[in-house]
Amino acid sequence: MAQAQVQVSGVEAPVTISRTSAAESVRELSVSGLVKSFGKDKGILHGISFSVHRRESVALIGSNGAGKSTALRCALRLIEPDDGSVHLFDDEITSMQLSRLRKVRADVGFVFQKHNLVPRISALSNVLHGNLGRVGGMRGWSQLFASTALRERAMSCLDRVGLADQAMKRADQLSGGQSQRVAIARALMQEPRMIVADEPVASLDPIAGQEVMELFHQLTQEKGITLLFTSHNVEQALAYSDRVIAIRRGTIVLDAASNTLSLSDLSKHYG
Numbered sequence: 001m002a003q004a005q006v007q008v009s010g011v012e013a014p015v016t017i018s019r020t021s022a023a024e025s026v027r028e029l030s031v032s033g034l035v036k037s038f039g040k041d042k043g044i045l046h047g048i049s050f051s052v053h054r055r056e057s058v059a060l061i062g063s064n065g066a067g068k069s070t071a072l073r074c075a076l077r078l079i080e081p082d083d084g085s086v087h088l089f090d091d092e093i094t095s096m097q098l099s100r101l102r103k104v105r106a107d108v109g110f111v112f113q114k115h116n117l118v119p120r121i122s123a124l125s126n127v128l129h130g131n132l133g134r135v136g137g138m139r140g141w142s143q144l145f146a147s148t149a150l151r152e153r154a155m156s157c158l159d160r161v162g163l164a165d166q167a168m169k170r171a172d173q174l175s176g177g178q179s180q181r182v183a184i185a186r187a188l189m190q191e192p193r194m195i196v197a198d199e200p201v202a203s204l205d206p207i208a209g210q211e212v213m214e215l216f217h218q219l220t221q222e223k224g225i226t227l228l229f230t231s232h233n234v235e236q237a238l239a240y241s242d243r244v245i246a247i248r249r250g251t252i253v254l255d256a257a258s259n260t261l262s263l264s265d266l267s268k269h270y271g
């Protein structure tokens with residue numbers, strides 16, 4: 001197993017993280033020749049290919065507009081790619097019907113920069129919504145409010161992200177960092193095999209961002225969850241990943257193990 005020692009600055013007291021790579025050789029997500037344009041002249045992804053292995057943490061980096069979010073969204077068919085194929089877990093999903101795709105995607109927890117919490121309901125209720133990905137429709141809704149076991153599980157997810165004492169607070173009264181923790185708890189509620197996080201800490205201050213990345217790291221290691229995240233912060237990308245993929249103008253220009261890379265290697269891929 002690879003050991004990476006990376007120093008992370010950008011917060012008052014730099015910390016050193018010791019990370020053990022737990023990646024296995026099974027592919028959880030495999031993307032091949034993905035192409036995406038928005039409108040006639042706006043080619044965004046030019047046939048990108050990459051894989052994410054089980055229990056691996058992969059950081060997708062690149063400058064503004066490079067195509068990171070589009071790549072993530074196409075890879076999970078949150079938006080439709082124009083061409084290419086995607087294997088998620090054991091299935092080819094590019095031509096799969098949406099009803100079946102939703103079931104396959106129930107094993108993926110999503111965390112976005114804007115955490116997308118429902119503002120007027122409690123943190124606990126937001127976490128409970130995480131279960132809807134798994135048990136959809138009316139059955140899911142009725143379970144949400146009926147099951148003590150589900151509520152206890154949601155409380156334990158909130159506890160795990162350090163927010164048990166904020167369970168009954170309305171989501172729109174939480175800080176940015178707290179909201180992002182609730183979003184992580186909501187993803188955990190799904191008991192996902194994989195978490196896909198698009199700029200999960202971009203809107204947080206450096207300390208809150210560092211804490212949230214640390215939380216991701218602990219949870220994914222502890223629960224054996226595969227992680228794919230985008231980031232602008234090259235130090236964090238290096239510190240919290242087993243592998244870094246850099247995208248530039250819709251093309252992959254680097255795909256390498258994090259413990260073989262330096263900050264200056266990554267910085268080259270900006271601009």
Ligand SMILES: Nc1ncnc2c1ncn2[C@@H]1O[C@H](COP(=O)(O)OP(=O)(O)OP(=O)(O)O)[C@@H](O)[C@H]1O
Binds near residue numbers: 063
């Ligand atoms: N729905 C859309 N319609 C039209 N153009 C879009 C759409 N979504 C993204 N784009 C364009 O695609 C390009 C890539 O955007 P994308 O969000 O994937 O980049 P990114 O690397 O994630 O950038 P950032 O770091 O700024 O979030 C940008 O030029 C953007 O304007």
